[in-house]
Amino acid sequence: MVSYYGRLSSEVYNLDKPVGHSFGDIEFYQERLFSCEGKVLEPATGTGRILIPLLEAGFDVEGFDSSVEMLTVCRDNCEVRGLAPKLFEANMESFNLDSRYDAIILPAGTFLLIDDRERSINTLRNFHHHLSDGGKLILDLFLQTDVSIGKVTTRTWECENGNLITLQSSVIQVDYLNQYTVSHGRYEKWRNGVLIQTELEPFPLRWYGIEEFRMILKEVGFEDIVISADYQYGQYPENAGQVITFEAKAKKR
Numbered sequence: 001m002v003s004y005y006g007r008l009s010s011e012v013y014n015l016d017k018p019v020g021h022s023f024g025d026i027e028f029y030q031e032r033l034f035s036c037e038g039k040v041l042e043p044a045t046g047t048g049r050i051l052i053p054l055l056e057a058g059f060d061v062e063g064f065d066s067s068v069e070m071l072t073v074c075r076d077n078c079e080v081r082g083l084a085p086k087l088f089e090a091n092m093e094s095f096n097l098d099s100r101y102d103a104i105i106l107p108a109g110t111f112l113l114i115d116d117r118e119r120s121i122n123t124l125r126n127f128h129h130h131l132s133d134g135g136k137l138i139l140d141l142f143l144q145t146d147v148s149i150g151k152v153t154t155r156t157w158e159c160e161n162g163n164l165i166t167l168q169s170s171v172i173q174v175d176y177l178n179q180y181t182v183s184h185g186r187y188e189k190w191r192n193g194v195l196i197q198t199e200l201e202p203f204p205l206r207w208y209g210i211e212e213f214r215m216i217l218k219e220v221g222f223e224d225i226v227i228s229a230d231y232q233y234g235q236y237p238e239n240a241g242q243v244i245t246f247e248a249k250a251k252k253r
Contacts (some may be wrong), residue, residue: 005046005067008187008199012165014047014073015157023243025107025140026053028231032138032247033059038102041130043092044110048074055083062086064095093123100132106139109243115180115204124220131250137222138247143240144181144207147174164190169203180206210237210244222248 005013020026029050033040038060045051045063047070054061055078062085065071071087078085092114104127114120127137152170159165166188173182182204189197208216214225228245229237237244 005065005070006187006199006201007069008165008189008197009185009201010047010067010069010073011159012157012167012187013070014077015159015165017047017049019048019052019077021049022053023108024231025243026050028228028233028245029105029107029138030054030057030059032136032233033103033105036102036136038132039099040103040105041099041101042105042107043090043095043127044106044113045074045087046070046110048077050105050107051085052077052081052083055085056081062099062101064088064090066091093119093126095126095130097130099130101130101135102132103136103138104131106137109140109142109205111139112141112205112207115182115206117178117206120206121216121220124216124222128221128250133250133252135250136247137217137250138245141208141213141244141246142242143244144205145240147171147181149174159189162191163196166190179208180204213246217246217248221251223251224249 040059040061042051042061042063045065051061051063064087066089068089071089074087114123131137149171152168155167157165167185169183169185171181171183182202185201185203187199188195210227217225225246225248226234227236229235229242231243231245
């Protein structure tokens with residue numbers, strides 16, 4: 001899997017989607033986790049945008065990420081709030097723990113970062129292995145609706161110290177047969193008009209059909225699958241622009 005979220009992109013994520021920033025997902029995940037009495041795991045926890053509100057709501061949440069830079073930001077965000085959750089560096093496909101969790105959550109389409117189909121299925125198997133009997137997997141997907149090759153978008157963020165960070169991104173490849181796109185992002189940090197830091201990031205994203213992903217979950221060993229749109233529990237998607245959330249239980253072993 002490609003390495004995502006270096007120093008600049010992690011800084012941008014923290015600026016653009018700070019802790020507690022919600023798309024409706026924080027409230028939805030809190031509601032869906034209400035019955036969980038044991039531990040919750042958030043793979044690819046990032047800067048703690050969702051992990052920290054869940055901790056503050058009383059959930060026992062652990063998190064990991066493959067990005068050291070993201071984990072550094074997450075630890076800093078936890079420390080200033082007096083929180084000290086278990087956080088560690090790992091990959092979704094290969095993490096191996098003695099613990100079993102009542103729930104594993106993957107908000108914001110993060111699962112789509114696994115661009116290789118075999119690795120994505122192995123990741124789901126690994127999630128299933130780390131869930132307690134009847135434990136919940138809850139994850140968000142979205143469809144790729146904007147696949148215009150070569151179209152460049154630019155965004156800008158101002159840092160607290162007055163520095164500017166810009167991001168230019170464009171889709172450079174669409175693989176319809178294997179269901180993924182590849183974008184390139186160029187992050188640049190500027191101080192008084194002088195470029196002081198830059199970072200290039202390839203960004204593949206997979207997509208899945210809704211019923212295709214339901215079948216994959218069943219094949220891996222999940223049951224009682226509920227599909228929701230735009231964080232309305234049980235409301236089946238009606239258009240391609242909606243966030244699609246899958247909730248499934250691990251079969252008893």
